[in-house]
Amino acid sequence: MLARVATFAIVGLDPRLVWVEVDIRPGLPSFRIVGLAGAAVREARERVHAAVLNSGFEFPARRITANLAPANLPKVGPGFDAALAVGLLVASGQCPPEALEQRAIFGELSLSGELRPCRGGLAVAEGARRAGFGGLIVARERAGEAALVAGIRVAGVPSLRAVADLLAGGDPPPEPEPEPPVDATGDGLDLADVRGHELPLRALEIAAAGGHNLLMEGPPGSGKTMLARRLPPLMPPLTRDEAIEVTRIHGVAGVHRRGGLVGARPFRAPHHTISASGLVGGGQVPKPGEVSLAHHGVLFLDELSEFPRASLEALRQPIEDGHVTVVRSQRALLFPSRFTLVAATNPCPCGFAGSERVCHCGELELARHRRRLSGPLLDRLDLLVSVTRPTAEELQAVSRTTSDEVRGRVLEARARQRARLAGTPASCNGQMDGRLVRRLTTASVRAERALGAAYERGTLSARAYDRILRVARTIADLEERETVELEHVMQALALRQHDEDDRADAA
């Protein structure tokens, strides 16, 4: 007898419908799986065998062939277990076939017959709805995530036995509640806890308001990481669409542990030993990299100069295009990667240049340090701020701002930007390219004259000119001004990135 069960394979971030066909016929007892199955899928034989028996069903001692169609799609991971087991039960007459018409099944089996959660619950639910299924059966732990997709009934079940009961017409389990969003203010990381650091806090506010990438420079222990962690809560809360996107990516990558909708903007801080493909995505079975895990959030690169050159070069496409293309065996996979980059670096290899302690770096070491940082990546970092260790007085002083206040200003600034940028590919000032920023920024005569003079004198390159205008635009937005005034330009200048020439001959 032949049975057919729908399940899904995840390619990149995309769910692809896979039909599990199980055929049972007389012959020597055997169990084969065909259809470009990966290692974990071939091992499914053993799991399915044990799970079927341990759930109190019979494992037919006949010739069993399972086919995963379409046969040209590589299938990896344990998510086909449940579909294989159910197919086997239906084919051997232990489960009615009718209930499978409208349902897809996705999950891994344990030897005891429990249904275990698999990566990518949300993506699979979206695939099931798109393929026209009315229902989806997943492990109980993934039900909340899958239920975020409207228009499909998600049943979260604990075991293979429960699946069979449900298919036999048993009562469906209670509809899972998409878990309430996690506290969007980010684990209580508030600016109110920060003492001193007035200038870096301003830079964080500008970065949050305009979506600008930020470089922090400062000696070890000055608080760069502490500050960077406080950026995501300053940004506007995720919209539902954004949250769904983030949940899908995190679900597929297996970093989404809590289930339900991801509520806070992601903050990813990969160590500098990460490989280029770990950073931007890839691998034999393409997985989203850190840039995609930081989608709609913050990617924090501490010790920027320690990252291998190849990794930093690889960051250019994701920053510029907002997505990563990974090409694998004639398929191009697209991973979104629209993040705010925050990088931190010591001012010199020993870290103490410009601080109270004496820096012992030679010129060669400094030049090497600078060379590692230089290049197109720095051009993408609109803001440069120096982080100094707060003085004892500052540590005792009371903090002046809270995250709530800043977030309020950021929200208003973003609203102004959205109105101005409607109909353009950019959604915040940080995403404007040179042409857009010059077209959409009206500067006062005095501001323009000051910038023009700096440009004429060679203090600013053309690219730096655009960067400064971009940042000045955001500062003006924060102050609810439509025209960029001289003081906005001046503040942007004080927070500007070093120029390429500057870096080259600073030696």
Added chain:
Amino acid sequence: MSEIRATPEPPCAACLRRSWLIARMSGHIELAWRARRPLPAVLALPDEQLIAALGGDGRARIEQAYETFAADLAIERCSAAGLVALCRCDARYPGGLNDLSDPPAVVYLLGRGAEQLWAGGEEAVALVGARRATPYGLTQARSLGRGLASAGVTVVSGMALGVDASAHAGALESAGGLTVAVLAGGADRPYPASKRALHRRIAAAGVVISEMPPGTQARRWCFPARNRIIAALACATVVVEAGERSGSLITATLAAEIGRDVGAVPGLVTSPFAAGTNGLIAEGARLVRGPQDVLEMLFGAEAPQLASARQAEQLPGDLRELLARVAGGMDTVAALTADGVGLDAALAGLAQLELQGHVRRTAGGRYATVA
């Protein structure tokens, strides 16, 4: 500046041959130098004695080549490399070099300034220091270079890593500032190679000078020999940063020996990087806190006031006050805001001062005043 003659005389054959001989015997001189024979004594030997004293086994061959030396070939090579050769018999030969006991027979000049034939000696200051310099040393070198050049003083240095390169870079920053790089090898060969860009910039705006014929590679003895030229070209030598055993101390000693003023920029008394300069000050070298001190060293009471100091007086009151605070050590935004300056005002003010060239951003977000 001396007169430019309509048709410059070619350097004389005897001087060119002497110059060639030094380069030819560079290896022999190196051996003698390593054997601790004093360099000035060696370089002061007449041609025949030099060959006899150091020639060793290769004496016969050197003598033969010496006899058959072709001056026109050497001149040709010079112009092919774009160099101007000035021999001691030339009126345009930098006069200061004659104060040396062992002046070079010929100096080779490269660069825009070479056409104007800068005579050297007057109003030139040597800024020298360690290759392995601290950011403090680099900043001081740069601001001295810039300040002096903008006051019309020629900045002489050795284009080495560290202090030397920063001094040149500072001088190049000022509009029309003249800077002279003295190389140990041929003037057409950038050394160190990593300073190729700087070499190009100096050649475009100033002069690169060397006593070695074009194409000569520098040996170790050439560096102390080069230092004597730096000392003699300038009328004062300022050591910006030097440890206890730095080569720039040799330059300072040579300068003092030929009656030039010596100054030094002080450093932390605990810093090994400043042991040499602090030692010079203890021994009586002029203490140099900035370009103005050097100008006073050169011109005494009639020292011209620095251009930027004049400009600073024309700044609006709030900016002038801010500049004074930065100069007084409140050199970070944090320090300024702690002192009651609003964050916005501090940022905007510093940016304006930076744009107008009064301050520059340095490592760690500090602002340094630009003299």
